[in-house]
Amino acid sequence: xxxxxxxxxxxxxxxxxxxxxxxxxxxxxxxxxxxxxxxxxxxxxxxxxxxxxxxxxxxxxxxxxxxxxxxxxxxxxxxxxxxxxxxxxxxxxxxxxxxxxxxxxxxxxxxxxxxxxxxxxxxxxxxxxxxxxxxxxxxxxxxxxxxxxxxxxxxxxxxxxxxxxxxxxxxxxxxxxxxxxxxxxxxxxxxxxxxxxxxxxxxxxxxxxxxxxxxxxxxxxxxxxxxxxxxxxxxxxxxxxxxxxxxxxxxxxxxxxxxxxxxxxxxxxxxxxxxxxxxxxxxxxxxxxxxxxxxxxxxxxxxxxxxxxxxxxxxxxxxxxxxxxxxxxxxxxx
Amino acid sequence: xxxxxxxxxxxxxxxxxxxxxxxxxxxxxxxxxxxxxxxxxxxxxxxxxxxxxxxxxxxxxxxxxxxxxxxxxxxxxxxxxxxxxxxxxxxxxxxxxxxxxxxxxxxxxxxxxxxxxxxxxxxxxxxxxxxxxxxxxxxxxxxxxxxxxxxxxxxxxxxxxxxxxxxxxxxxxxxxxxxxxxxxxxxxxxxxxxxxxxxxxxxxxxxxxxxxxxxxxxxxxxxxxxxxxxxxxxxxxxxxxxxxxxxxxxxxxxxxxxxxxxxxxxxxxxxxxxxxxxxxxxxxxxxxxxxxxxxxxxxxxxxxxxxxxxxxxxxxxxxxxxxxxxxxxxxxxx
Numbered sequence: 205x206x207x208x209x210x211x212x213x214x215x216x217x218x219x220x221x222x223x224x225x226x227x228x229x230x231x232x233x234x235x236x237x238x239x240x241x242x243x244x245x246x247x248x249x250x251x252x253x254x255x256x257x258x259x260x261x262x263x264x265x266x267x268x269x270x271x272x273x274x275x276x277x278x279x280x281x282x283x284x285x286x287x288x289x290x291x292x293x294x295x296x297x298x299x300x301x302x303x304x305x306x307x308x309x310x311x312x313x314x315x316x317x318x319x320x321x322x323x324x325x326x327x328x329x330x331x332x333x334x335x336x337x338x339x340x341x342x343x344x345x346x347x348x349x350x351x352x353x354x355x356x357x358x359x360x361x362x363x364x365x366x367x368x369x370x371x372x373x374x375x376x377x378x379x380x381x382x383x384x385x386x387x388x389x390x391x392x393x394x395x396x397x398x399x400x401x402x403x404x405x406x407x408x409x410x411x412x413x414x415x416x417x418x419x420x421x422x423x424x425x426x427x428x429x430x431x432x433x434x435x436x437x438x439x440x441x442x443x444x445x446x447x448x449x450x451x452x453x454x455x456x457x458x459x460x461x462x463x464x465x466x467x468x469x470x471x472x473x474x475x476x477x478x479x480x481x482x483x484x485x486x487x488x489x490x491x492x493x494x495x496x497x498x499x500x501x502x503x504x505x506x507x508x509x510x511x512x513x514x515x516x517x518x519x520x521x522x523x524x525x526x527x528x529x530x531x532x533x534x535x536x537x538x
Numbered sequence: 539x540x541x542x543x544x545x546x547x548x549x550x551x552x553x554x555x556x557x558x559x560x561x562x563x564x565x566x567x568x569x570x571x572x573x574x575x576x577x578x579x580x581x582x583x584x585x586x587x588x589x590x591x592x593x594x595x596x597x598x599x600x601x602x603x604x605x606x607x608x609x610x611x612x613x614x615x616x617x618x619x620x621x622x623x624x625x626x627x628x629x630x631x632x633x634x635x636x637x638x639x640x641x642x643x644x645x646x647x648x649x650x651x652x653x654x655x656x657x658x659x660x661x662x663x664x665x666x667x668x669x670x671x672x673x674x675x676x677x678x679x680x681x682x683x684x685x686x687x688x689x690x691x692x693x694x695x696x697x698x699x700x701x702x703x704x705x706x707x708x709x710x711x712x713x714x715x716x717x718x719x720x721x722x723x724x725x726x727x728x729x730x731x732x733x734x735x736x737x738x739x740x741x742x743x744x745x746x747x748x749x750x751x752x753x754x755x756x757x758x759x760x761x762x763x764x765x766x767x768x769x770x771x772x773x774x775x776x777x778x779x780x781x782x783x784x785x786x787x788x789x790x791x792x793x794x795x796x797x798x799x800x801x802x803x804x805x806x807x808x809x810x811x812x813x814x815x816x817x818x819x820x821x822x823x824x825x826x827x828x829x830x831x832x833x834x835x836x837x838x839x840x841x842x843x844x845x846x847x848x849x850x851x852x853x854x855x856x857x858x859x860x861x862x863x864x865x866x867x868x869x870x871x872x
Contacts, residue, residue, distance in 0.1 A: 232863065265613070265640040267859060268602035279599070298632040298658070306599040324632070524858070525601060529566065 215394065217287040217313070218501035220363035222355070222385050223274025224347040224371050224378070225292030226326045227299045228486065230524055231266040233331035238339050245333065248340040248402045250374060256343035259329055268299075269525040270306035271328060272347070273369040273401060276487050276526045280494025280516050282311030283532040286501060289313040289359050291385065295346040299325035310527060316354050322346050336482040336521065344375065351377040352384040360385040361392035364501040365423065367493065370401035373409040390420055395452070395500070397423035399493055400430040407433060417450050423500070424454045425493045431456055444471075453506070455496050455513070457489060465496075465510050474510035477518035487526030491516035495532070512536055549728065551621035551647070552835035554697035556689070556719050557608025558681040558705050558712070559626030559641075560660045561633045562820065564858055565600040567665035572673050579667065582674040582736040584708060590677035593663055602633075603859040604640035605662060606681070607703040607735060610821050610860045614828025614850050616645030617866040620835060623647040623693050625719065629680040633659035644861060650688050656680050670816040670855065678709065685711040686718040694719040695726035698835040699757065701827065704735035707743040724754055729786070729834070731757035733827055734764040741767060751784050757834070758788045759827045765790055778805075787840070789830050789847070791823060799830075799844050808844035811852035821860030825850035829866070846870055 238245050241259070251259065278288040290307055294300030296318040303325060307314045326347035331339045350372070360366060366389035372378040386396050398413075398421055400406050406413060413434060417424060424447060428440050431454075437443040440456075447454045448466045457463045462476040492513040499509025515536055519528050572579050575593070585593065612622040624641055628634030630652040637659060641648045660681035665673045684706070694700060700723035706712040720730050732747075732755055734740050740747060747768060751758060758781060762774050765788075771777040774790075781788045782800045791797045796810040826847040833843025849870055853862050 260639060263639070263643060265604065265644045265861060266636075268636060270599065302600075302602060305594060305597070309597060310599045527599060 213392070215364045216362045217289050218363060219278065219281045219286065219365045219367055219497045220289045220291065220360060220389070221274035221278040221367045222291045222372065222382055223272050223369040224326055224342070224344055224350075225275060225294045225303050226272040226328050226342060226347060227303050228269045228271035228526055229260070229263070229266045229327050229329045230269060230484070230486070231263045231329065231331060233264065233333055235333055238331055238333060243331070243339050243341070245339050246337045247404055248342060248371070251341050251343050253343055256327070256329070256341070259341055263329060266329070267524060268302065269527070270303045271487070271526045272303070273371060273399065273490050274367055275307055275312070276490035277367060277494045277497065278312045279307065279310040279527040280491045280532060281498045283528040284494065284498040284512065284516070284536065285533040285538060286498045289362060291316055291355055291359060293347050293350045293354055294318050295322060295325045296320040297325055299327060306527070315356070315359065319346055319349070322349060330486055332484050332486070332524070336485050338484060338486040348375040348378060350381045352381050355381050355385045355388070357388045360388035361394060363389070363394060365395045365397050365497055367397045367399070367497055369399050370405045370409070370413065373405065373412060386420060395422040396420055397425065397497065399425040399489065400434060403429050403433045406430050410434060417447065422452045424451050425489070425496070426454070427457045427459070427489060455493070455510070457492055462514055463492065463510055465506050467506070470506065472507050472510060474507065474514055477514045479518040479522050482521045484524045485521050487520040488517045490526060491520040491528065547726070549698040550696045551623050552697060553612065553615045553620065553699045553701055553831045554623045554625065554694060554723070555608035555612040555701045556625045556706065556716055557606050557703040558660055558676070558678055558684075559609060559628045559637050560606040560662050560676060560681060561637050562603045562605035562860055563594070563597070563600045563661055563663045564603060564818070564820070565597045565663065565665060567598065567667055569667055572665055572667060577665070577673050577675070579673050580671045581738055582676060582705070585675050585677050587677055590661070590663070590675070593675055597663060600663070601858060602636065603861070604637045605821070605860045606637070607705060607733065607824050608701055609637075609641055609646070610824035611701060611828045611831065612646040613641065613644040613861040614825045614866060615832045617862045618828065618832040618846065618850070618870065619867040619872060620832040623696060625650055625684075625689055625693060627681050627684045627688055628652050629656060629659045630654040631659050633661060640861070649690070649693065653680055653683070656683060664820055666818050666820070666858070670819050672818060672820040682709040682712060684715045686715050689715050689719045689722070691722045694722035695728060697723070697728060699729045699731050699831055701731040701733070701831055703733050704739045704743065704747065707739065707746060720754060729756040730754055731759065731831065733759040733823065734768060737763050737767045740764050744768060751781065756786045758785045759823070759830070760788070761791045761793070761823060789827070789844070791826055796848055797826065797844055799840050801840070804840065806841050806844060808841065808848055811848045813852040813856050816855045818858045819855050821854040822851045824860060825854040825862065
């Protein structure tokens with residue numbers, strides 16, 4: 205009986221995601237409210253518990269839906285028929301139960317135990333303006349206490365790809381957890397992927413993100429604003445030229461124009477799927493990543509992986525909520 | 539300084555609702571799942587906490603939205619620009635906070651304090667089948683502990699109408715609370731209204747509902763199935779003839795055909811608003827009641843009140859969730 209060591213075993217799932225476990229509190233809002241609250245439309249703002257209560261008191265009626273960037277992406281991978289696991293932290297409370305239920309019910313393996321006695325499960329108040337853009341106000345709660353001890357080596361090394369969200373860099377212990385997960389994944393010969401998450405997140409952690417991209421990272425997801433911010437380069441094509449030599453694959457979303465996939469030797473432009481009406485853009489980037497990651501894990505060619513990304517993004521912006529409602533597998537004709 | 543006594547003061551709000559304070563857990567489902575679970579489609583089933591956990595484990599990913607029949611109706615009244623208050627019971631937990639927030643943020647006054655140390659806030663797992671019908675599985679939690687002491691005389695007597703949901707009859711203490719509220723309202727010269735809520739609810743409480751209708755009740759809401767069940771009469775018109783002599787107004791919804799408003803001397807048929815596609819019928823009856831109650835409180839003529847009911851029902855079935863998203867006041871051109 206000589207089992208292969210975990211380091212050399214083949215992956216057992218397509219993608220493992222690591223991120224802040226968050227329940228979204230989604231409210232229709234107005235441009236006036238966003239600006240009265242001093243918010244930059246389409247950004248993610250970290251808020252403390254006091255501000256969370258204050259803002260909730262000002263918010264209109266809301267819907268709750270499980271969110272969290274990497275968790276949304278894993279739900280998308282599972283909706284394509286892929287296998288996915290998730291590492292993130294919830295409290296032993298009602299919103300934590302909601303998050304764990306929705307994540308597992310969406311087909312994603314999620315084994316980090318809920319924590320008692322600490323802060324509450326994280327939540328993000330998402331203001332959806334009439335133009336379908338979303339402005340997020342996140343109280344991280346217990347999700348910010350993710351630490352290396354929460355990261356199972358077995359889980360972190362179990363996917364063809366390990367996908368991490370940039371938002372985690374906002375907290376030191378979570379950052380260590382990510383580095384631990386990446387070490388486990390790289391040690392087992394897996395690919396690592398990162399999304400830059402948000403322009404302000406990039407501004408807070410520019411040097412660390414650059415180091416990671418120069419170092420162990422294989423696949424980068426960013427939108428054009430985040431990529432330009434990362435390298436402080438106004439011209440998108442110039443920024444793409446910088447990043448293309450540093451990672452195996454960079455996936456740059458360019459809004460309604462779709463996305464650009466670049467490798468050291470290739471550049472593929474992917475059109476966005478047409479969708480009308482756009483209801484809520486929350487989760488668009490997360491679902492785009494889901495399509496591409498599913499494609500990569502399955503060894504599908506890059507152009508087709510990009511198409512799956514566009515298709516998943518189109519599905520999620522056609523309704524309220526950050527995770528797919530329809531089967532992405534069926535939509536993609538897989 | 540001689541203030542009028544509460545009994546003779548004019549109403550300060552249009553409608554006061556009393557009901558089970560419930561957060562909806564809304565999941566897309568299939569006819570197969572509904573029948574595997576032994577459920578009758580389109581009904582409301584009371585479940586205990588153990589069954590709630592079991593069913594939740596089998597449910598797909600869900601959205602959470604504040605619900606509760608009478609609370610939904612009050613949200614509708616407020617959306618028409620009316621004034622509304624609500625009496626119901628939540629726990630001091632996250633779902634209780636969600637319910638209180640959404641209800642107040644929708645413009646409804648809600649002052650019953652959240653209770654600590656008892657059962658959790660009530661919730662209803664709503665299975666939405668592809669035909670947009672909903673099958674509800676309700677764990678009443680603390681909502682079932684509503685008791686006369688929770689009913690403020692001032693609030694109960696503050697509306698032109700007091701609107702009670704039949705679901706409350708399922709628990710003795712809540713039934714007493716309703717009777718207390720009705721006594722306060724009648725004592726102040728207000729009108730009382732009741733919705734029969736659900737056929738099985740009617741079957742559980744037929745005699746008591748009949749007594750109430752024979753006695754103090756002024757306005758009855760029912761769908762055709764509930765009304766026929768109430769009097770155990772197959773023919774809808776015959777059942778309508780029975781009820782019309784007993785209340786000032788009976789509002790009978792007849793599905794896609796709209797509704798019939800009957801008084802001892804009048805019968806008005808109201809067409810349903812056309813709506814396509816129908817997404818989720820949850821809340822249709824609640825919002826119909828909102829339109830009619832708002833109209834009655836404002837002294838609008840019956841046919842127009844019925845039209846407001848149809849319009850509110852059409853809005854709510856066009857999207858997921860039991861409360862209006864668009865302003866009913868704007869939709870109605872008020």
